[in-house]
Amino acid sequence: xxxxxxxxxxxxxxxxxxxxxxxxxxxxxxxxxxxxxxxxxxxxxxxxxxxxxxxxxxxxxxxxxxxxxxxxxxxxxxxxxxxxxxxxxxxxxxxxxxxxxxxxxxxxxxxxxxxxxxxxxxxxxxxxxxxxxxxxxxxxxxxxxxxxxxxxxxxxxxxxxxxxxxxxxxxxxxxxxxxxxxxxxxxxxxxxxxxxxxxxxxxxxxxxxxxxxxxxxxxxxxxxxxxxxxxxxxxxxxxxxxxxxxxxxxxxxxxxxxxxxxxxxxxxxxxxxxxxxxxxxxxxxxxxxxxxxxxxxxxxxxxxxxxxxxxxxxxxxxxxx
Amino acid sequence: xxxxxxxxxxxxxxxxxxxxxxxxxxxxxxxxxxxxxxxxxxxxxxxxxxxxxxxxxxxxxxxxxxxxxxxxxxxxxxxxxxxxxxxxxxxxxxxxxxxxxxxxxxxxxxxxxxxxxxxxxxxxxxxxxxxxxxxxxxxxxxxxxxxxxxxxxxxxxxxxxxxxxxxxxxxxxxxxxxxxxxxxxxxxxxxxxxxxxxxxxxxxxxxxxxxxxxxxxxxxxxxxxxxxxxxxxxxxxxxxxxxxxxxxxxxxxxxxxxxxxxxxxxxxxxxxxxxxxxxxxxxxxxxxxxxxxxxxxxxxxxxxxxxxxxxxxxxxxxxxx
Numbered sequence: 001x002x003x004x005x006x007x008x009x010x011x012x013x014x015x016x017x018x019x020x021x022x023x024x025x026x027x028x029x030x031x032x033x034x035x036x037x038x039x040x041x042x043x044x045x046x047x048x049x050x051x052x053x054x055x056x057x058x059x060x061x062x063x064x065x066x067x068x069x070x071x072x073x074x075x076x077x078x079x080x081x082x083x084x085x086x087x088x089x090x091x092x093x094x095x096x097x098x099x100x101x102x103x104x105x106x107x108x109x110x111x112x113x114x115x116x117x118x119x120x121x122x123x124x125x126x127x128x129x130x131x132x133x134x135x136x137x138x139x140x141x142x143x144x145x146x147x148x149x150x151x152x153x154x155x156x157x158x159x160x161x162x163x164x165x166x167x168x169x170x171x172x173x174x175x176x177x178x179x180x181x182x183x184x185x186x187x188x189x190x191x192x193x194x195x196x197x198x199x200x201x202x203x204x205x206x207x208x209x210x211x212x213x214x215x216x217x218x219x220x221x222x223x224x225x226x227x228x229x230x231x232x233x234x235x236x237x238x239x240x241x242x243x244x245x246x247x248x249x250x251x252x253x254x255x256x257x258x259x260x261x262x263x264x265x266x267x268x269x270x271x272x273x274x275x276x277x278x279x280x281x282x283x284x285x286x287x288x289x290x291x292x293x294x295x296x297x298x299x300x301x302x303x304x305x306x307x308x309x310x311x312x313x314x315x316x317x318x319x320x321x
Numbered sequence: 322x323x324x325x326x327x328x329x330x331x332x333x334x335x336x337x338x339x340x341x342x343x344x345x346x347x348x349x350x351x352x353x354x355x356x357x358x359x360x361x362x363x364x365x366x367x368x369x370x371x372x373x374x375x376x377x378x379x380x381x382x383x384x385x386x387x388x389x390x391x392x393x394x395x396x397x398x399x400x401x402x403x404x405x406x407x408x409x410x411x412x413x414x415x416x417x418x419x420x421x422x423x424x425x426x427x428x429x430x431x432x433x434x435x436x437x438x439x440x441x442x443x444x445x446x447x448x449x450x451x452x453x454x455x456x457x458x459x460x461x462x463x464x465x466x467x468x469x470x471x472x473x474x475x476x477x478x479x480x481x482x483x484x485x486x487x488x489x490x491x492x493x494x495x496x497x498x499x500x501x502x503x504x505x506x507x508x509x510x511x512x513x514x515x516x517x518x519x520x521x522x523x524x525x526x527x528x529x530x531x532x533x534x535x536x537x538x539x540x541x542x543x544x545x546x547x548x549x550x551x552x553x554x555x556x557x558x559x560x561x562x563x564x565x566x567x568x569x570x571x572x573x574x575x576x577x578x579x580x581x582x583x584x585x586x587x588x589x590x591x592x593x594x595x596x597x598x599x600x601x602x603x604x605x606x607x608x609x610x611x612x613x614x615x616x617x618x619x620x621x622x623x624x625x626x627x628x629x630x631x632x633x634x635x636x637x638x639x640x641x642x
Binding site: 074076077079082100101102103105107108109110111112113114115124125126130147148169172175176177178179180181182183184185186188189242243245246247248250253321 | 395397398400403421422423424426428429430431432433434435436445446447451468469490493496497498499500501502503504505506507509510563564566567568569571574642
């Protein structure tokens, strides 16, 4: 099943069902918002699935992915992991950081969740001097997860997959990291691709609670990266269980993978500028690639290996706030 | 003006107006939830003020502070500062941490906001081994704050003051701090005292965007601390401006002071167990006070210096999840 949210003048927008080929969509009949759907998912999912089959059979109107909001335009909770070890190891090497003993815990921060930018929204940021960077990620959305859920329990609560751009200000990030308190200024609101999909849409490419998909990233029209999402050191199930250790997770909790990164980053490229700069620092002694400038665009899309669209594309521009 | 939220079977509850003496309350007529009030504060504040005068004149029903939800039972954003320098310096000394260069930025983390416990709710936590601790704090709630707001601008967006218990798991916290990503497991949902008040209710005790009030903390009936809220190194205005650097703050953003702490902590006591343990470590070579056990209670209340109630009391018990 594929879901999107179209603007209707309210903060949560209007939930729509999208056809598998992204050509058609129609308003969901069973429920009006994705948040409401997630709060009663088990009851609503069969009804929405039936609506999905109708859209696949030709019901609805033409779908314009660039005209959507984020599928979940605001969430009660956004928790972003950093699950790709090749990214972590590279950053550690570049910044000569000591190894961090997390006691086996995955890395995760709590981010601003009251707004997820839509896929074509301009991104307003205060200064080019802050080191504006994108981070291409996969993410999942849960229904309600009780405190103490195991990874196996957690997996049953993963209802949707999304594709995310986690905007980052790289000059601010290390200052905030040193405090141990995590990021506030360095992590502005994130963006979502237009369509959220149920895991079954990935077929065998949803495995071990990971998205075995390539994330194509283009910066100002140039290919920047095409890393695969399967290389997570822990799956989304373990990320969800980690988050639920001492809190109930509210329905509509969004959990991110962290920037998609592969061991062979020299071949496949990267999903954020910081990683490319890290590679340059190791290979050339210093970073050669600058961060984003106002007016720059980034495009991110991940399709099913058979070519079928899944999330649609994030394609957006950074502008001065 | 004083506002509370009573349970009505919905997550946001029903906004009520509370009399100055906390003896009476009645449902707000102009708006049904505090979140909705904050989204249209400038238009609604005069109407709510008129209702407040009616309750002060005798309208409404008897008010039971122990039967409320948090005034804002869930928020789109919860950002907690750590603004009391005596607390930070003590912790640094105890844990032999190097001084942190924050580039002049205040300390702040983003916490779980989809639930604030009511003042008498039991607090479910997974294990006594995690070092269960309370943190008595003051907090503020804003209406919408545009990105880039100055501290002076930010001050005009501080609409309400609240009293908060920021639950903390002390054995987990340093592990998560070392990652630089901030806290997930170490910071479960927080609690709020029953009543939110407009700054004018503090009279001259709201100054420099700080609450010049004593926060009385009792643990299992024994006085634990009575520190004053004025000693913040930065005011709430600066905390709000810090948060708004690279994001618009959604109406209903809650910003905390961090655990209330004074230089003369040996006389006035502390607002969290970690601080008392820190003092013991310095004075006696090791901490003598244990953390909370299941069944323990903590009570926190801050009144106007003339004895008038302000926020009402948090009085709650920790229980095994």
